[in-house]
Each structure stands twice: as C-alpha cells, then as structure tokens.
Amino acid sequence: MPKTKFIRRSSAKQSVGGEVENYYLHLGSKPSPKEHIIATYRVESRFAWEKVATEIAAETSIGTWTQLSTLKAPIARKLAGRVFNIDKKKKLIKIAYPLALFEKASIPQLLSGLAGNVFSLRMIKNIRLEDLDFPQKYLNNFGGPAFGRNRVKYKLRAKNRPLIGAIMKPKIGLSASENARLAYRLWVNGADIVKDDENLTNLDFNQFKHRVEQVLYEKTKAQLVTKKKKMYVFNVTATPDVMMKRAKIVERSGGKCVMVDIISVGLDNVQMLRKANLRLIIHGHRAGHSAFTRNPRHGISYLVIAKLARMAGVDQLHTGTVVGKMADVEEDVLEVNKSLTEKFGKFKPTLPIASGGLHPGLVPNLVKILGKDIIINFGGGIHGHPSGSSAGARAASQAVEAVVKGKNIKAWANKKDNKELKQALEHWGS
C-alpha cells in the first residue's frame, strides 16, 4: 500500500476510519465561519449516509471515486471538504470548504466546484444545493450592488411605497417607436419603471440602439409632464462582448438601468458588468431558473442564486410573487427577499421584484405578504386592462395608492377618480 492513503469510495473495500484515512468525514467538528464556505445539500440515496456524504465532499473539493497516488496526506487534510453535520431526518448534509479551494472572485469557479459534477453522481438519487454561507474574507472579493434598494427607491422618490413596474407586452412585436410611445403612456399614467421583456433584445423590427434613443426621448418628456423621476430597464442580455457594448450605449445615451437574465447569460456576466462601473442599475431577470430550482429534491435553491446575485452586484432582482402565474412557494420567496436585504458582508441590500401574472386586484395581498420595499411588475395586468394600457397603468397605481393609504381596495375602486381600478377588479377579480 502506498504511504499516502485515501479512501476508496464506491468500493466494497472501503473502510472508514480503518486503515484508509477518510479526509472528508469530520462529524461533530466545528467549521470556522471565518475560514470556510459552508454548503448545505439535501440528499436522497440508498447508500449509507456517511458513504454518500464522503462522496459528495470529495467530488466537490479534491477527490474522486478512487484512491489517488497523487494526493498527499498534508494537502488532503488541508484542502478536503469536511462533512461536519448530517441531519438524517431532514436529509441535510453540511460541508465546510477551506477558502484555499476557491478563486478569489469567480462565481463560475465556485459553481463548477460546489454545484458541478455532484449532481451527476450515480450513487445519489437526488441532490439539491440548498444554501451557501460565506466568510467575510471571501465576500470582500465581490462588489455587491453599486446602488441597491435604498438608492433605487430614493432615485424614484418612493421611500414609503412599492415601485410600480410595467413590462412591455407583447414580449416581442412592437417596433422601437411603438415601444417608446407605449412607455410614455405607461409613465404618465403612473408607472415608475418600464421594462423590456426577457426575450426582447435586438431584433430586426426593434433594434436595440433605436429603442434606447426613442425610449429615452419619451422618458424625458414623461418626466417633464409628470414632474417625477422615471426609469426604463433595457434588456442587455447577450453574449458578454455584445452585452457590454449595449450597456455602454445605454450609459452614453443617459439611461440609468439595464436588465441581465442572470440564468441565460450567468452571473459571470453580471460580475463583469459590475466591475466596469458604468453607473447603471443592474436589474436581474431570472427566466429559466425553474429548470433547476423548482424541484425541491434536486438542483439548486433560488436562495443560493439570490445570494450570489447580490454578491455579483444585482441591484434589483426578480424573486417571485406568491400570488401570480408562477409556481413559487410563499416561504421560499420570503426567505429569498429576507436574504437580499439582511446584513450580508458589506453589501447594500438588493431590491426584490415581484413579477409574473400580477394584476391590480392582487396588490393588497402581495404587499401584505412581501411588504412595501418591492417593485411590483405588471405586464398582462396592465396591457390586458379592458380599456387599454393607459387605463391599466392608472389602475395599477390606484391599487398601490389604496394599499399605501391603508384603504380597502374595493372601496377605493368605487371612488369616481378610480374607475380604471374598478374595471380591473371587475375584469380579473380581487
């Protein structure tokens, strides 16, 4: 036998704590919150817990399925992921990883390790990365939001109320000038923020550059007319080189905010964008996340994604509606929103966005559950209003007004100035 021993996993000859040293299993040991990244996995497997936990810790740090001649004991003891807790009832395995395993400011490298091959292991039936906790030292490598919740709310003079967001609908189909004129109507009828939808980028009949020009022209007009600050969210989701070019177009044109689909381009792009310091608010869309977050038994929790998004520099992030068209779970959304705004490194809070299937009648319940420090995005819930988009924007702002003033929404809708809200409630219910 070679001197440097290594547990031979996936093998009948395995001997935990016997003549072969298990570098990975340290049940009951205490990780150092200053020196370790801690991952919590939820696991289902027909194999013994200790065996499975060892396999996971090895695959996510320095090991593989067999004993290695090249892994010297001092290195292994220094770098191995250390399983310190197994909660068999909750199916949770907690592993502490020494910081030396990680590149300084690379979300991709972190994910390739802790959310990589581990999902493929044959020995495991289901595995979900539920949570990650980071030492301050690691977090210091990341910029976090350049603006964050408070700055966004201040910019739009909305300290004590939710922000009203309006999504362009149809998702795709309007020309740049139709898009701009519609945005104007939404702003003057009460929307604070108007935004591109997730698949509207640069299309033949609505080119990015034209959209930026025309929308910002209309924004200036809307600000003059309403004497209020308005915002447009330009979708710069693209390959990284193109994304940067488009973000610079927005910056040079006087725009203030860009949207990145953090799933389809990844948080690596957000990191790059943040580092470029273009003084643009970063709006994080999350189309596609449910491919791996929705199954509670396998994949990655959205909590993990949200924490990483805040580290990377997302100022405002889609997190769920609880009440809309998307299948999110109330307690999950609350947990994510809490994680975006509670103390975390030295980062500013990220502003949560509720988006997907919302209409005015849902606003009271939404705010009751999620609070006032959110952006409420309406798409169909504005453009589907029986009297059109302008009426839809008015109905949305009347609904928000009712909630902010503590009024019953149905009573509020009966006031003669609020007939658009009344129509909306009749159309979609409340």
Next chain:
Amino acid sequence: MPKTKFIRRSSAKQSVGGEVENYYLHLGSKPSPKEHIIATYRVESRFAWEKVATEIAAETSIGTWTQLSTLKAPIARKLAGRVFNIDKKKKLIKIAYPLALFEKASIPQLLSGLAGNVFSLRMIKNIRLEDLDFPQKYLNNFGGPAFGRNRVKYKLRAKNRPLIGAIMKPKIGLSASENARLAYRLWVNGADIVKDDENLTNLDFNQFKHRVEQVLYEKTKAQLVTKKKKMYVFNVTATPDVMMKRAKIVERSGGKCVMVDIISVGLDNVQMLRKANLRLIIHGHRAGHSAFTRNPRHGISYLVIAKLARMAGVDQLHTGTVVGKMADVEEDVLEVNKSLTEKFGKFKPTLPIASGGLHPGLVPNLVKILGKDIIINFGGGIHGHPSGSSAGARAASQAVEAVVKGKNIKAWANKKDNKELKQALEHWGS
C-alpha cells in the same frame, strides 16, 4: 370588446376557436423547416392539453396569461409560437417559432425565450425541453467548431483510435510545477491529452500563468522524447473578461486548447471566445448540467445543450460514459454523440469526450458502445493505479491498444510488457 382579440388563458372564460382567436393552436399545420425553430417539450399537467400547449406557446413567444390590448392580430399571427402537434401518449408538444422572434446569433436570447419562464408556470407540473431543430438560415449565424473532431484527431495523429485523456488529480492541490511535472509523466507514458479539472482555475498555490508556462515547457519536452504530438487543456472558466485574458495567455504562450465549463459560465462565453478566433481548440466541460438535465420529466435535455454547444463552437465536448461514476443513460449518450457528429448546418463535427469514473478495465465496453471517435478521459483511473500515475497512464494506453488491435483485454494484460494493465484489472476489475 376591443377589436384585436386575444385568448384569455388561465381563465374560465377562455374560448378556443370561438369568438376569441387563439393565435397559438394550429394542430395539424405544417411548420416550415426553413423558417421555423421547432421546440419539442415533454409536459405533465392536470389541465387540458390544448390549454396547456397554448399557454406554453404564448409564454415562449409573445403572449402572457391574459388578453392584451397591445397585441394586434396581424403581429400576433406573424409572431406567435404555433403548436402543430400534441402527442398525448408520449406527452410531447411540438411548437414552431418564426425566425423573426430571435436575435441572430444569441444563445442567451434563444434560451430566455424557449427555456425561460416556461419552467415556472403554475399550470404545469413538469416540463422538459427535449429537443430543438433549427433552420439553416438561423444556424448560419453561428461559427460552429473552428477545428472539430477530424482536425483534433489529425493534430494528435489518432485517426483510427480513441484519444487518451488524463485529468489532473487531485482536482486541486498540486502546485503549478508539480502539475507540469505530473503532466510530463502522463504524456511520456501514453496520454495524448492532459487536462485541468473543472474547479482548477487560478488559485493561490497554482496560478494560471505559472501553470501555462511550466506545463507548456514540459509539453515540449514530452513531444521531443516521445516524437508524438501532445495537448494540454487549460481551464479558462472565469468571468468573461478574465476568461478572454487567460485564453490569450494560452495563445501567446503557444498552447493549443482551452477548457470552458459551458454550464457555469454559459455558452454565451463560448460564442465570444469562438468569435475572437484565437486558433484555440475549445474543450467543453459540463460540470453542473445534471442540476437540470438529470430529471427526465423537468428541465432541459443534454441533447439541446450539445446542439447549442456545437453551434457556439465547442470542438470537443463531455457527453457521458455510460459505464462510469456518472448517472447517464446509454441511449441518451448515444443520441448526443450522434447529434454532435451527424450533418448539422455547415458545422464541423464535435468530438465526444467520455469522462467520469473510467478505468482501463472499462475501455472495451466503452468503445464497443461509443465507438473509436472519442476522447477517453481518465482521472482516478490513472492516478489511482496501485503503482502510481505513470503506471496508470501506461495501463490506460495498453487498454486502448488492446481494443484498437481487437485483442481480448485480459489476454493482452498477460503479455509481459503490459503488467501495468494487469495490475489495473486486478485493482478495479474489468
């Protein structure tokens, strides 16, 4: 009622084919393979098939959950995703999307649309994007592999045999110089290709730049000694700006190949790297894919990812082993390998890589299933050899030799020159 009608989905008032026009449902119609991208979804829902299919087609193209005043009929008829087939038995829904919906060369934009919010819809229990088919016109926007299978095999003079890849193990823990010296031993003992593992990027004790310098120095030596061409795969997985810098370091230093984790940084990064035309072979690692590919009922099939990877420009791609530590299904791996090498646009074939838990004893079965046009990656299966990594590399190449010569591996192991193979078979079985 407004003139432009739109089906009100998720609503009791919905009337398919009645007074409200359903832009999305065209069962039995024929899509044009020259004008449409065709998506195949596998779906589970308790709602009626037509209703669910309409919801999916709307959400992935231009619609949302309610009737929109802003969606004019001519635009809707032109841009809607069109459901043309529902196979209730197989649970498959096929939708044709007009090209006007898509940006020319943006995998992120494609994914935000077709693999975006659709995974979140409350109405659907499970949904998996099983396949995508593309018109030539769309494919022409992409570069595909700059080198491809044949060029890689030619460069390494391996026309009629599998290539032998050796993965650095431990994944993390060796210094740059230990790494380089170990690579030398692997090359001179038979490996064609030596590669970084997925979480080895730029670490304090093994810095990228040093690794490149020292590894390429050892590669030159190994080529002189063996009189054979060798390759090293440098992992450039990082944020896009850093990834490009590292790729340029490899290029300037005379390296030939870089590895990108196509999941943790995304195919958008591969597109950018390919466009830069650095004359580097792009090696696609896939750590993390199983977070959304493993569940056969929900997520995205690896077939879709593999097609997109070929479009983006991946020259050689991890696709599964069937026989190793990873949980892949034989028919899926075969289908993916076929899709990488069959006619597809004007793209060169991508070389499939079998990687994960392989050892010499598995080679005959592996090649029997997957054929000779693959890279066989060994990690633990080399470094776990009882006599060390050099012996491991010899055993791996003896196993490949046996298969190429059509010899029985056990008989071949009994030849006196092949004692390393014999040891490997005794150690891990065959």
